[in-house]
Amino acid sequence: MKKKIKNIFKDEPNNQSLMDEVKDSVKMSRKNRLKASIGCFLAGVLCFFFAALTVSPIPLFFNPSRFPIPYVIGNIFIVASMFFVVGPMKCVRSVTKPKRIISFVIYLICTVLVLYVAIKTESFVGTMIILVIQILAFGWLVLSYVPFGKRIAKKVCSSCV
Numbered sequence: 001m002k003k004k005i006k007n008i009f010k011d012e013p014n015n016q017s018l019m020d021e022v023k024d025s026v027k028m029s030r031k032n033r034l035k036a037s038i039g040c041f042l043a044g045v046l047c048f049f050f051a052a053l054t055v056s057p058i059p060l061f062f063n064p065s066r067f068p069i070p071y072v073i074g075n076i077f078i079v080a081s082m083f084f085v086v087g088p089m090k091c092v093r094s095v096t097k098p099k100r101i102i103s104f105v106i107y108l109i110c111t112v113l114v115l116y117v118a119i120k121t122e123s124f125v126g127t128m129i130i131l132v133i134q135i136l137a138f139g140w141l142v143l144s145y146v147p148f149g150k151r152i153a154k155k156v157c158s159s160c161v
Contacts, residue, residue, distance in 0.1 A: 033084045040081035047074030067127065068118040075111055095141070103141040110134030 028036070051071035083091050095104040110130050117126040143149035 028084075037081045037084035040077045040084060044074040044077030044081065047071065047077060065119050065122055068115045071131075072111055072115055100141055100144045103137045103144065106137040107134055107141060110137060 047070045051067055051069075051074060054066040054070075085091075086094070094100065110133050113130045114127060114134065117123055117130055140150070140153075143153050146152075
């Protein structure tokens with residue numbers, strides 16, 4: 001750190017790129033990354049719990065405008081927990097692979113749509129339909145990380161039908 005401060009005040013050009021400097025300044029130990037990942041995951045689960053408290057079994061008492069904020073914040077925490085485990089750049093490279101990009105884009109679009117439909121239209125049915133699609137997209141994304149996960153899911157679903 002002292003070396004970086006000295007380099008700032010010198011007239012010599014710094015050979016390190018901005019990304020290298022950022023990488024050097026935000027290094028975390030494996031133990032700290034694991035703690036942060038678990039913390040983000042638990043915070044996400046807690047937000048999902050608060051979102052679930054707003055859902056009533058009787059659609060008449062369900063206020064869709066209170067549901068999406070804790071739900072979307074929970075989604076952000078869950079994604080952040082994955083960033084801490086493998087690193088943000090590796091995670092972004094991983095979800096943009098051809099076998100995962102479609103489910104990830106559907107997941108992101110549904111996250112935005114849940115906010116829009118719940119707050120602007122206050123539609124219970126619309127919110128629930130988009131929520132189911134988002135959960136399916138996330139499940140398909142998770143299955144893409146499991147060896148033969150998609151293939152097994154397809155076989156299970158075809159045997160049920």
